[in-house]
Amino acid sequence: xxxxxxxxxxxxxxxxxxxxxxxxxxxxxxxxxxxxxxxxxxxxxxxxxxxxxxxxxxxxxxxxxxxxxxxxxxxxxxxxxxxxxxxxxxxxxxxxxxxxxxxxxxxxxxxxxxxxxxxxxxxxxxxxxxxxxxxxxxxxxxxxxxxxxxxxxxxxxxxxxxxxxxxxxxxxxxxxxxxxxxxxxxxxxxxxxxxxxxxxxxxxxxxxxxxxxxxxxxxxxxxxxxxxxxxxxxxxxxxxxxxxxxxxxxxxxxxxxxxxxxxxxxxxxxxxxxxxxxxxxxxxxxxxxxxxxxxxxxxxxxxxxxxxxxxxxxxxxxxxxxxxxxxxxxxxxxxxxxxxxxxxxxxxxxxxxxxxxxxxxxxxxxxxxxxxxxxxxxxxxxxxxxxxxxxxxxxxxxxxxxxxxxxxxxxxxxxxxxxxxxxxxxxxxxxxxxxxxxxxxxxxxxxxxxxxxxxxxxxxxxxxxxxxxxxxxxxxxxxxxxxxxxxxxxxxxxxxxxxxxxxxxxxxxxxxxxxxxxxxxxxxxxxxxxxxxxxxxxxxxxxxxxxxxxxxxxxx
Numbered sequence: 291x292x293x294x295x296x297x298x299x300x301x302x303x304x305x306x307x308x309x310x311x312x313x314x315x316x317x318x319x320x321x322x323x324x325x326x327x328x329x330x331x332x333x334x335x336x337x338x339x340x341x342x343x344x345x346x347x348x349x350x351x352x353x354x355x356x357x358x359x360x361x362x363x364x365x366x367x368x369x370x371x372x373x374x375x376x377x378x379x380x381x382x383x384x385x386x387x388x389x390x391x392x393x394x395x396x397x398x399x400x401x402x403x404x405x406x407x408x409x410x411x412x413x414x415x416x417x418x419x420x421x422x423x424x425x426x427x428x429x430x431x432x433x434x435x436x437x438x439x440x441x442x443x444x445x446x447x448x449x450x451x452x453x454x455x456x457x458x459x460x461x462x463x464x465x466x467x468x469x470x471x472x473x474x475x476x477x478x479x480x481x482x483x484x485x486x487x488x489x490x491x492x493x494x495x496x497x498x499x500x501x502x503x504x505x506x507x508x509x510x511x512x513x514x515x516x517x518x519x520x521x522x523x524x525x526x527x528x529x530x531x532x533x534x535x536x537x538x539x540x541x542x543x544x545x546x547x548x549x550x551x552x553x554x555x556x557x558x559x560x561x562x563x564x565x566x567x568x569x570x571x572x573x574x575x576x577x578x579x580x581x582x583x584x585x586x587x588x589x590x591x592x593x594x595x596x597x598x599x600x601x602x603x604x605x606x607x608x609x610x611x612x613x614x615x616x617x618x619x620x621x622x623x624x625x626x627x628x629x630x631x632x633x634x635x636x637x638x639x640x641x642x643x644x645x646x647x648x649x650x651x652x653x654x655x656x657x658x659x660x661x662x663x664x665x666x667x668x669x670x671x672x673x674x675x676x677x678x679x680x681x682x683x684x685x686x687x688x689x690x691x692x693x694x695x696x697x698x699x700x701x702x703x704x705x706x707x708x709x710x711x712x713x714x715x716x717x718x719x720x721x722x723x724x725x726x727x728x729x730x731x732x733x734x735x736x737x738x739x740x741x742x743x744x745x746x747x748x749x750x751x752x753x754x755x756x757x758x759x760x761x762x763x764x765x766x767x768x769x770x771x772x773x774x775x776x777x778x779x780x781x782x783x784x785x786x787x788x789x790x791x792x793x794x795x796x797x798x799x800x801x802x803x804x805x806x807x808x809x810x811x812x813x814x815x816x817x818x819x820x821x822x823x824x825x826x827x828x829x830x831x832x833x834x835x836x837x838x839x840x841x842x843x844x845x846x
Contacts, residue, residue, distance in 0.1 A: 311367035317400035319364055321357060324408045325350040326387070326809045331768045341769065350409050351385065352439040358465065359383075360405065361496055368393075368401040371547060375496035378613065378627050380405075381813065382845075383464065385412045385436035388624065388811040410812060412436035429456075441465055443474075452745070453515040453528055453576055455481035470495055482530050482565065483511025497547035497611070501540075502554075508535040511565060514728035516590070517748040518790045526571035527586055527790070528579060529728055531596055534561040541605060548631070552607030556637060561645065562596040562727075589789045597692070597726045598647045603639020603654075608632075611846055618709040619668070619702050620842045622762045622771035624811045628668065629846035633659040641678070648726070651691070653678040658697075659846055666704050670844060673697035693723040700843055712760045721751045723786060733783040733794050736838045740779050741799025741823035743834055749783030750791045756780070760805070771807030771815070776800075779821075798825045801833070805840075815840050 322328075325345040332338045332345075359380050361372040373391060380389045388408040395401055412435045433445035441464035449456045458478030466473035469492075476487045491504040509532075516527040541554030568587045569579040587594075611631040620626060636656035644650065654677065661670035677693040700716035718737060722729065731752060734742030738754050758777040766772050778800045785791030801821030807814060817840055822833045 313368045313370065313401075314395065315400050316362050316364055316366055316368040316403065317396065317398075318402045319357060319360060319362070320402065320404045321353045322404070322406040323351050323353045323356055324406065326409055326411060327768065328406075328408065337769075344411075348409060348411060348413070349436075349439050351407065351436060351441075355440050355465070356380065356405065356407060358468075360403075362403070368403075372496065372498070373403060374613065375498070377405075378845075379495065380407065381625070381627060383441065384814075385410050385441070387809055387813060408809065408811060409436070410814065411808065452574070453481060453513050453526065453571075455576075456485075458485070466490070480511050480513075482513055483532070485510035485512070494541075494543065497550070500543050502543075503541075504537075504539040506535065506537045508533060514730070516730050516790050517732060517745050519746070519748050519792055522573055524570055524572060524586070525574045526576070527582060527590065528569040528571065529590055529594070530564070530566040530569070531728065532563050532565045535559065541607075543609070548610060548612055550609040550611075552605065552609065552635065554605040554607075556601075556603050556605060556639070558601045559599075561598045562647075563598070564594070564596065568594075592787055593726065593728050593789065595647060595726075596728060598645045599641045600643040601639055601641050601653060603637045605635065605637040607635035614663075616668075616844075618760075618762045619704070619712055619714075619844060620840060621813060621815055622773045622805055622807050622810075623709070623764075623767060624771070624807065624813050624815075626813065626842050626844055628661070628663075628844040629659070629670075630661050630663060632661075633657075633846065648691075649681050649683070651678040651680045661844070661846075666706055668702040668704075668844070669700065671697065671699040688724055691724045691726055693725075694721070696720040698843075702844075710762050710764075712762075713758070714760065715755075715757045717753070717755045719751075719753045722788070723751075725750075725788065730788050730790065731783075733781055733797060734834075736817075736836060738779070739781045739797045739799050739823075740777070740801055740819065740821040740836065741828065741831075741834055742797065747783055747792055747794045747797070748788070748790050749794055750786040750788035751784045752781060754779060754781030767810040769808070769810060771805070771810045771812060773805035773815075774802070775805060775817075775819070776802040777819075777821075795827055796825075797823065797827050799823050799828075813842065 325348050327341045327345055332341045360376045377389055377391050380386055386407055387410045390406045392404045393401055415432045428451035429449040431445060431447040435443045437444055443462040445460045447458050456478060458476055460476040462474035464472055472491045474489050478485060486509045488507040494502050511532050514529045518524050537558040539556050541552055544551045568582040568590060570582040570586055571579050611629050611633055614628050614630060615625050616628055617625050638654040641651045641653060656675050658673045674697060675695045678691050680689040680691060683689045696719060698716060698718040703713040705711055720731060730748050732744055733739055733747035733749055733752055735744035756777060756779045758775055760773055760775045762773045780798045782796045783794040785793045799821045801819055803817055803819030806816045818837050820833050820835045823831045
């Protein structure tokens, strides 16, 4: 047991082992755990009573929980890098809107740290909806993301939209049994059966964290819905299957922050079986699908015998990352972390068994990241590639299977000393080939050409470029974040051998919208956008109205 605990905790810093603190000793950690609004935010504002009511309805994050997130101990050594990592860890918590930290050195040379946080609104109940051309009710949810102020998450969700008819209950903890292990379990019903998912993860807690462990267990009855590209008659084809999956992951880091080497191993078992006949949907009526005709079923034949496997592989990686932060890039007034540098992780392994669904193969994948900043320009890029190589194959079939190359590159340009204006441009790509698993993408949607719906233009590989001007307003702070955006998209899809895939030609759209966050400074931004297709391919179509939540693109 001592060996296990030592491995998880990692070795103590050299200074701590010999009782010498190079930066001094930490005497005190003061924590100010605000609700959504601090007393200073409320002050004598006109509607201060309303802000106080909102605070009274919210159970704030416990100070002890926040203290346990700090990678420093009172009486131990002060470490500025560990303090910065603590702030990044707290900022990543979904129920924390803002975090600020300060430190001062006392006359006796010891350090005092002041940590202040503001919460997100954690209790939610509402409806899922979309407005891509028309209002579409998609279900409802009730969720608490920070129960008892201890980072516990509980939620019930009902989704009924297109092929989905799901009911799910989720329980999760960001500190399982008081440890740094993250745990979650979810179970429920799908349109074709049931599902169960469980995860335990011990993450790299900082750049000095030495160990990452993760296990996943999944059972799920599901369907792949293929869009046909038709607005009437045959609109969708449903391919039902069942996934049974177990995966284990272990990784170890060596080196110092900014120059880390990673080694590890992975094991994954996926048993994927067809669970029923192919069905067809007429005029988007998913309530009464019928068994697909032989001619329609034949179109799915390249993906109709899903690949199952038992895999074992090794992982290697290099990480050369440092961190800074910025205000108002992907967020409005919130602070987001920015990773600068490079990282490369790759894996190679063997498939040990396939239940007769394929011959054995050697598989591999890689992930790359690069980011840099020069004056007002910040650039970053992510790329992932994967595939497998069969031991043998039929003479006319390529031995390279399930090939994928996807990623994105982004540029942020902001006038010096300004947080109110950001120009963003970039490209997203997704290239696929020789796919044996159920697969199809669309060119439309929030990460595609936004003037088209997310059920239009089915295809296999996509390339989309965009430009976007963002203006961050201060009118409603400190209550609400508000921003404006105008954008243009230009992209294309290639069909290859994907069922119902289309060579879309080049498509373009222009649009604008607002970005909203509550409370001000939040790390969660809602987009409300309207976009119009332009050019001859648009065919005089009307606008698409869309709402979605956007991710932070700069962290690592």
